[in-house]
Amino acid sequence: MTRVLIVTGDPIGERMAGPAIRVWNTAITLQGDGHEVRVVTTTRADRDDAPFELVAVPPGDDAAFRPHERWAEVVLFQGYGLSQFPSLRTSDRYLVADVYDPMHLEMLEQGRELPAATWALRVAAARDALNDQLRRADLVLCASERQRLFYLGHLAALGRITPATYRDDPDLRGLLDLMPFGLDPVPPVPGRAIRGVVPGIDENSKVLVWGGGVYSWFDPLSLIRAVAQLSQERDDVRLFFLGTRHPGVDEMGIVRESYDLARELGVEGTAVVFNDTWVPYAERGAYLLEADAGVSTHHIHVETTFAFRTRILDYLWVGLPMVVTDGDGFADLVRDERLGVVVPANDVDALAAAIAEVLDPERAAEYRTNVARVRDGFAWPVVFEPLRRFVTAPHHAADYAGDRDAMGAGSGPTRRMSGPAHDLRMAWHHLRNSGVRDVARRVRRRLGRSARD
Incomplete structure (x- = not known):
């Protein structure tokens, strides 16, 4: 048995997004293997049904975090955890970095609506945090x-690929291995969630589900236009956005643009329906089971190239045929395994034709058969196998000699992501670049979060 600490910045509760879902299932899988698991989140921990110890530690509170780090033998972290707790940066425990989300590339898109200086600062902070993880x-x-x-x-x-790390591990799988996002091996539970519950969607509707948040790197606008176009030919198509209010991310401008476009085209509440909250994680299966197809559309940029669209796993889980935009890894899977239709980016006509195809009963049946064949390979216990092997027999990297700062090419300066000094730097940054009003707004929001927590 190994004591495993998992550190995340996402809230762990009934409503969870990708990083928290991944942490939850990692903890359950390792606990099921007989290991002792503890999860620390730097935001909110409000799941009473967790079968493992679950605690919240404010970012930067190293005094509260250190006992958890000392308790653990293996520490798995994602996001900014390493830069928020000094004891983790120097830890002699076995450290595992979960970098399934290239957060610096994501921030290139997520920060587009920010002032230029703040956008640059956020990208730099994500880059530095990722560099620190990869070094240590x-x-x-x-x-x-x-x-x-x-x-x-x-x-x-960063100087991590050296004779020391290569000598006994020439494919470097011991240093860098695959652990995709997974899906629940237990089938979803049916229930009434959309049909006959959501106004305008009934038993005769053909439901397309957008199975996650609406973010700026996606392209919901072309999809809304395609559905509006298709609705001129048939009145049974419904596009249902499963959630627009992410539990841990501020709403992006693309959400409002999507509402505005649907209203402008006269399809809001009819052919296009928005769920303006976030579906509880345990209930999402009932929503997905009532859909006829899953959709995911995005723009083409560097974030797309390396993205891993976790919502696609939910489509696999419930057996949905798919319409997806070309350009990312899942598009290759959908195309190669014939799980649905892959369309060029920003092509409304191609989207409309693809939707009509996956809603055709004969083609849909073929795609569903192929999805059933592929999905078992993505079950959480299967995709977690590299981590499960490591936790069973943990070991330090070949270039670790007792000093995390000396690994690779050396740690260099690290941007602290928490604490009074960080808060003062950020206040000064926003005062200089956005003015007093913006600083006051951010202080009010921070105080509001603290009061809720």
Whole structure:
């Protein structure tokens, strides 16, 4: 038995997004293997049914965090955890970095609506946090072969690919391995969630589900236009956005643009329906089971190239045929395994034709058969196998000699992501670049979060 600490910045509760879902299932899988698991979140911990110890530690409170780090033998972390707790940066425990989400590339898109200086600062902070993780981890886990090639270059640039790490591990799987996002091996539970419950959607509706948040790197606008176009020919198509209010991320401008476009085209509440909250994690299966197809559309940029769209796993889980935009790793899977239709980016006509195809009963049956064949390979216990092996027999990286700062090309300066000094730097940054009103708004929001927590 190994004592495993998992650190995340996402809230763990009834409503969870991708990183928290991944943490939840990692903890359950390792606990099921007989290990002792503890999860620390730097935001909110409000799941009473957790079969493992679950605690919240404010970012930067190293005094509260250190006993958890000392308790553990293996520490798995994602996001900014390493830069928020000094004891983790210097830890002699076995460190595993979960970098399935290339957060610096994501921030290139997520920060577009921010003032230029703040956008640059956020991208730099994400880059520095990721660099720190890649320098110090004994094992790095990513989500796809595309990501693995990307991170191999990153590790080489940081001085981690050396004779020491290569000698007994020439494919470097011992340093950088795959752990994709997974799906629940237990089938979803049916229930009444959309049909006859959501106004305008009944038993005769053909439901397309958008199975996650609406973010700026996606392209819901072309999809809304395609559905509006298709609705001129048939009146049974319904596009249902499963959630627009992420439990841990501020609403992006694309959400409002999507509402506005649907209203402008005259399809809001009819052919296009928005759920303006976030579906509880345990209830999502009932919503997905009532859909006829899953959709995911995005723009083409560097985030797309290395993204791993976790909502696609939910489509696999419930057996949905799919319409997806070309350009990411899952598009290759959908195309190669014939799980649905892959369309060019920003092509409304192609989207409308693809939707009509996956709603055709004969083609849908073929796609569902193929989905059933593929999905078992993505079950959580299967995709977690590299981590399960490591936790059973943990070991330090070949270039670790008792000093995390000396790993690779050296740690260099690290941007602290919490604490009074960080807060003062950020206040000064926003005062200089956005003015007093913006600083006051951010202070009010921070105080409001603290009061809720």
